[in-house]
Amino acid sequence: MAELSVNHLLGIKYLKKEDIELIFETADHFKEVINRPIKKVPSLRDITIANLFFENSTRTKLSFELAEKRLSADVINFSAASSSVKKGETLIDTVNNILAMKVDMVVMRHPNPGASVFLSQHVDASIINAGDGAHEHPTQALLDSYSIREKLGEVKGKKVLIVGDILHSRVALSNIFALKLQGAEVKVCGPNTLMPKYIESLGVEVEHNLIKGLQWCDVANMLRVQNERMEISYFPSTREYVQQFGLNKKILDSLKKEIVIMHPGPINRGVEITSDIADSKNAIILDQVQNGVAVRMAVIYLLASKIKQE
Ligand code: CP
Numbered sequence: 245m246a247e248l249s250v251n252h253l254l255g256i257k258y259l260k261k262e263d264i265e266l267i268f269e270t271a272d273h274f275k276e277v278i279n280r281p282i283k284k285v286p287s288l289r290d291i292t293i294a295n296l297f298f299e300n301s302t303r304t305k306l307s308f309e310l311a312e313k314r315l316s317a318d319v320i321n322f323s324a325a326s327s328s329v330k331k332g333e334t335l336i337d338t339v340n341n342i343l344a345m346k347v348d349m350v351v352m353r354h355p356n357p358g359a360s361v362f363l364s365q366h367v368d369a370s371i372i373n374a375g376d377g378a379h380e381h382p383t384q385a386l387l388d389s390y391s392i393r394e395k396l397g398e399v400k401g402k403k404v405l406i407v408g409d410i411l412h413s414r415v416a417l418s419n420i421f422a423l424k425l426q427g428a429e430v431k432v433c434g435p436n437t438l439m440p441k442y443i444e445s446l447g448v449e450v451e452h453n454l455i456k457g458l459q460w461c462d463v464a465n466m467l468r469v470q471n472e473r474m475e476i477s478y479f480p481s482t483r484e485y486v487q488q489f490g491l492n493k494k495i496l497d498s499l500k501k502e503i504v505i506m507h508p509g510p511i512n513r514g515v516e517i518t519s520d521i522a523d524s525k526n527a528i529i530l531d532q533v534q535n536g537v538a539v540r541m542a543v544i545y546l547l548a549s550k551i552k553q554e
Contacts, residue, residue: 408467
């Protein structure tokens with residue numbers, strides 16, 4: 245049986261193209277399963293998974309939990325806000341106490357970049373990064389590419405514009421790695437102050453003019469401005485940001501071509517996109533959410549297959 249080249253999913257930068265292809269083929273099968281009247285398979289009845297969320301989440305947390313339950317795994321949920329982390333317990337002590345309860349796999353969201361890599365080096369469990377600060381969000385990038393593949397047939401050769409707060413976005417970085425690995429062309433668009441200095445070394449072009457970027461692309465991935473990661477202002481006002489980088493129906497109609505609109509959520513309606521765009525036929529935002537469950541089932545299933553071999 246084909247298997248992943250990694251024992252953990254810490255970031256897209258650790259994956260090979262073949263890993264992504266295997267995840268997508270496996271997700272195709274699970275997508276068919278979750279559309280059946282009985283949406284469950286018994287594959288992981290012998291696996292226990294802990295979901296550790298040290299940072300807020302709606303989509304990722306619920307999607308992982310549903311994916312685990314659809315695979316019949318036993319699931320425990322941990323939220324930092326109501327835990328002994330508040331009493332000063334370290335990350336490794338917290339996780340080792342959870343692992344002492346015979347947990348096989350840990351899904352973790354953490355505000356610190358590198359937290360999942362650190363954990364994988366210090367505890368004996370398979371780790372899935374559900375977002376680590378402004379670093380990586382690998383399952384989001386996988387479900388984004390899977391959704392492009394579903395909508396446009398393949399990712400290779402497609403022109404993808406990532407718009408918004410590139411500097412603070414783990415979604416942008418993981419998407420750049422995933423799209424480039426699959427042979428897509430990528431441009432990023434946003435204010436200069438929200439562009440990392442190293443961005444062009446990742447093989448992407450910077451476009452500061454939203455209309456030009458939209459005229460070029462097949463897919464526009466509209467990212468949220470991550471105010472929670474900003475201690476200072478990176479642009480004069482939200483109004484000014486919207487004028488330069490917000491997508492609305494008038495702009496979309498002016499392109500005179502069809503493009504696919506994506507957004508990882510949560511959306512700030514009226515900032516990065518208007519409601520008529522978010523709810524339009526061009527937007528595949530809820531398809532992304534639906535595909536997230538199948539893609540996460542695939543990732544969990546493939547990593548669990550490696551645990552069972554040990
Ligand atoms: N896309 C995403 O990561 O959303 P949540 O923060 O709600 O999980």
